[in-house]
Amino acid sequence: MKKLLIFLFISYTCFLFSQEILLNIKDKPNNDGSALSISWDTSQIEASKIIIERETSDGEFIAITSSEESTGTFDDGSNIIPGIRYIYRLTAFDNNDNIMQIVMTTSESYAQWFNKDKISLLIFALLITISIVYYIFSARSGKDLYIRKISGLESMDESVGRATEMGRPILFIPGTLDLDDMQTIAGLTLLRRLAQKAAEYDAKLIVPVCRSMVLSTAKEIVKEAYMKAGRPDAYDPDSVFYLTDDQFGYVAGVDGIIVREKPAANFFLGAFYAESLILAETGFSSGAIQTAGTAMPSQLPFFVVACDYTLIGEELFAASAYLSKDPHQLGSLKGQDFGKAIFIVVLTIGIILEISGVHFLKDFLALH
């Protein structure tokens, strides 16, 4: 038995070294088994071109890639099913397109249960989640938490009051993205509080939306807010309405509303693109008190110059918790602050290490 094993090992080694072309195919790691990684080296025979083919279920070979490089890698992700063994063929050609050598090999892919490339993400996500949950429980136990003042949110009552005094409506825009964007949800959570205030003050609220899903959610939120304020009779189902999905069509519609209705207070809370300044400047020209909030870094400068108050990035997401004064929600804000502290420490260490020529932290944090 031992002799046989030695014989097989020597035969295999000889086979490997006798090959002039190296074709290596292995499972692409950290995925659902839908790809195989192919690497080749034809430098020993100086081929001018190679073609790699895969055998189909009909027994035919179809080309999946070609290259003029002597070495290279390629990920074959076309209709690869985990657990099935695939046959690959590499054909090397010379300058006259004559076949120099053909090599065949087989391989199969496997679905992974954990994506190791995301381990740094998992560690940070866990750290931040644990800190948020810890502060939520800490707040529940009655610990006093300091949260800095956010002027944009403090002014909400003032805006509603101003609109009531002037007898003009309040305009609320929940951004131009759909419900699958967190900024839209953050905007809508603020809408509930705004609608409740509007109901209490008996101010008219206008909510034009550009997504049908946002329409149904916003309607429900405003209706519930009026009911909670004890003013279900004051709720106007047509105060929340759909304009269009089109970006600039929506802007034209909202600008028209601003010019005609002259709202006393405008709220732009959600995700915005190029329409941000068109909306905010029209609102500014109408003399409304304006509050904006978005996490779109490129749109923030526009809001800052055209609006009275701007919620920058995280402040938009913190708004609902901030206004609720609920210890559970405020606790989560402290958790976020702890997350920021972690980032500052890691960034500082990362900068020092990179300057020192040590790259392991950058490599560890990089998502592949």
Next chain:
Amino acid sequence: MKRKIPLLITFTVGIILIISEFIPHKPFGQLSGELEIWFLIISGFAILLGQLSLFKVNILKIKYKQRDWQFYTITLISFIVMVTFGFLWGTGKSAGMLGHGEIISNTIGYKPFDYLFHNIYQHLQATMFSLLAFFIASAAYRAFIGRTVESNLLLVSAVLVMLGNTTFGSLLTGWLPESLNFLHLPKISEFIMTFPTTAGQRAIMIGAGLGIIGSSLRIILGIERSYLGGE
């Protein structure tokens, strides 16, 4: 029950989606994509609600002859015309109920829907977008008025970036010797855009990312319920 079931669904789906980010194996790996398809299907049905809302609001304004009610008729007529043309002769390569409308296409160059899209809709869209240039000018004027240290800094950096991106900027400092190349306006502009601006934007993005994690956890754990209309 009206609250508990949506909260339970939110919690379950939220946790599964978080897990699926780290587990590529079936069924977790495909869940995110599958749920996106669900979302598209639901939003497809929701479009009908949007159209109904559009009709209702506009018809009511016309019915009660509200101020500028004529404009609302234009909205409705435009809507009906586009939908009808789309249904009858289709759009792009898709055929409508009456086929491709070759006779009309040969006369006007496009299918009726595409003709209106290219000749009216796109121009209106471009008009709205071009307003941005004027609004940028008026907003920049206000932002650049030097009142505080911050606005002065903004003014100086904005002038440097704007000049650096013009040929005039290159001309102004083009005579500088090689040793003072770092003072060349396009270089200064590039520096401002690459380092301070990017650093500021990334700081905002990190904060927003943490905010999204915090908000998501509040929603998944049922602490934040405003989106359901409750506390």
